[in-house]
Amino acid sequence: MKTKLTRVIAAMVATSSLLAVWGTATAAPYVLVAWHQRSTSGALSSLFFKSGVAQGCPAAAPFRQPCLNPANAWVASSGMATAISSAGLATWDWNGTTMTGTGLLWAASFISSNANGTAVISDKVTNLTITPGTTTTTASTYECVEGTFLAGVGANGCLNIELGGNGILDTSVAYNVGGSANCVNRVLNGLDPVNGDDVSTGNTRGVSNTAGGGGCDAIDGGFNQWTIVPNPRFLILANQPNIVGADGCYMFGRASQLSSSPCAADATISGASYMIFAPAVDTDSDGVVDALDNCRLLANANQADSNNDGFGNRCDGDLNNNGSTNAQDTALFRQQLGQPSVAPTYNAADINTNGSVNAQDTALFRGLLGAGPGPSGICNNTFPCPANP
Numbered sequence: 001m002k003t004k005l006t007r008v009i010a011a012m013v014a015t016s017s018l019l020a021v022w023g024t025a026t027a028a029p030y031v032l033v034a035w036h037q038r039s040t041s042g043a044l045s046s047l048f049f050k051s052g053v054a055q056g057c058p059a060a061a062p063f064r065q066p067c068l069n070p071a072n073a074w075v076a077s078s079g080m081a082t083a084i085s086s087a088g089l090a091t092w093d094w095n096g097t098t099m100t101g102t103g104l105l106w107a108a109s110f111i112s113s114n115a116n117g118t119a120v121i122s123d124k125v126t127n128l129t130i131t132p133g134t135t136t137t138t139a140s141t142y143e144c145v146e147g148t149f150l151a152g153v154g155a156n157g158c159l160n161i162e163l164g165g166n167g168i169l170d171t172s173v174a175y176n177v178g179g180s181a182n183c184v185n186r187v188l189n190g191l192d193p194v195n196g197d198d199v200s201t202g203n204t205r206g207v208s209n210t211a212g213g214g215g216c217d218a219i220d221g222g223f224n225q226w227t228i229v230p231n232p233r234f235l236i237l238a239n240q241p242n243i244v245g246a247d248g249c250y251m252f253g254r255a256s257q258l259s260s261s262p263c264a265a266d267a268t269i270s271g272a273s274y275m276i277f278a279p280a281v282d283t284d285s286d287g288v289v290d291a292l293d294n295c296r297l298l299a300n301a302n303q304a305d306s307n308n309d310g311f312g313n314r315c316d317g318d319l320n321n322n323g324s325t326n327a328q329d330t331a332l333f334r335q336q337l338g339q340p341s342v343a344p345t346y347n348a349a350d351i352n353t354n355g356s357v358n359a360q361d362t363a364l365f366r367g368l369l370g371a372g373p374g375p376s377g378i379c380n381n382t383f384p385c386p387a388n389p
């Protein structure tokens with residue numbers, strides 16, 4: 001009996017090993033959760049492509065990255081708000097060497113790393129593919145689009161291109177700087193009756209830069225040459241090794257979007273860009289990938305976290321925040337029975353965040369007794385939630 005069991009276990013181990021090897025050799029699905037970019041002038045800028053509850057974003061401020069405030073998404077005349085809501089159509093696969101994007105990626109950029117700010121520029125690209133080892137970035141198509149803000153102040157985020165006063169792309173002008181295969185043609189507005197045709201007076205904004213002097217401008221690319229930044233939760237591709245601020249926090253703009261963040265406001269890093277991908281794994285099937293899910297094993301699509309400690313209400317019965325859920329928390333929970341619970345913040349004792357603290361929550365709270373809060377993906381499954389996981 002023992003021998004047979006040993007054989008079975010050995011077979012299971014062998015099978016799982018095979019699966020592991022097979023898994024590493026096959027592209028794995030990822031989701032793009034953030035794309036940040038800073039201008040060469042040093043002004044902060046960040047790009048976001050998710051908005052609204054349907055994409056897992058909070059319904060109200062503070063808007064944690066990578067979410068933006070839909071009210072500020074874009075000027076309505078360009079159709080940008082609609083475009084962004086569908087910009088998650090691109091799918092991503094990482095095979096350990098190359099991140100292969102398939103489909104449309106359309107993101108809006110905001111002044112400062114603040115998704116509550118004003119959208120100023122957009123990069124629209126299809127089939128973006130990045131290979132960090134060879135520092136190449138290619139795509140099928142690329143467009144640069146400006147918002148009304150830049151026109152209002154006389155600046156040009158698409159770099160020396162006159163988009164005209166109508167804000168609509170209505171003609172095709174091919175720019176392929178230097179003929180490099182790593183630069184991609186783009187479509188720009190022109191033939192504007194008021195402001196005239198497109199005028200390129202400097203380096204145009206292409207899809208990427210090339211290490212070998214292929215002709216794409218080394219600074220002005222909408223995308224960059226990427227290296228991998230080690231991180232326990234994400235696959236981070238960055239164009240500079242130094243993407244951590246003096247306070248040890250990643251320069252991902254968290255401080256300006258999460259009031260309780262211990263991270264200082266982002267310092268200016270000229271020309272720094274990063275793309276952040278998470279494995280497309282959603283263990284509890286609530287629509288939020290594990291790396292961003294504040295209750296990784298319990299479905300909580302709204303991600304409500306009343307005490308803002310990184311652990312969603314659904315898996316956080318630790319009401320006194322000491323790391324364990326016990327009789328002390330039970331006493332606090334009972335005090336909240338029947339008390340108000342209002343969206344989007346809710347009452348911390350409203351475990352199922354349905355707007356009231358009642359017997360349903362009592363049953364759920366009991367299920368949380370005897371364990372710490374979590375596990376929370378955004379806290380890298382540790383307690384307390386690290387400032388910079």
Ligand SMILES: [Ca+2]
Nearest residue numbers: 284286288293
């Ligand atoms: Ca999930």
Ligand SMILES: [Ca+2]
Nearest residue numbers: 295298299300
């Ligand atoms: Ca969850």
Ligand SMILES: [Ca+2]
Nearest residue numbers: 307309311316
């Ligand atoms: Ca919490």
Ligand SMILES: [Ca+2]
Nearest residue numbers: 318320322324
């Ligand atoms: Ca406790």
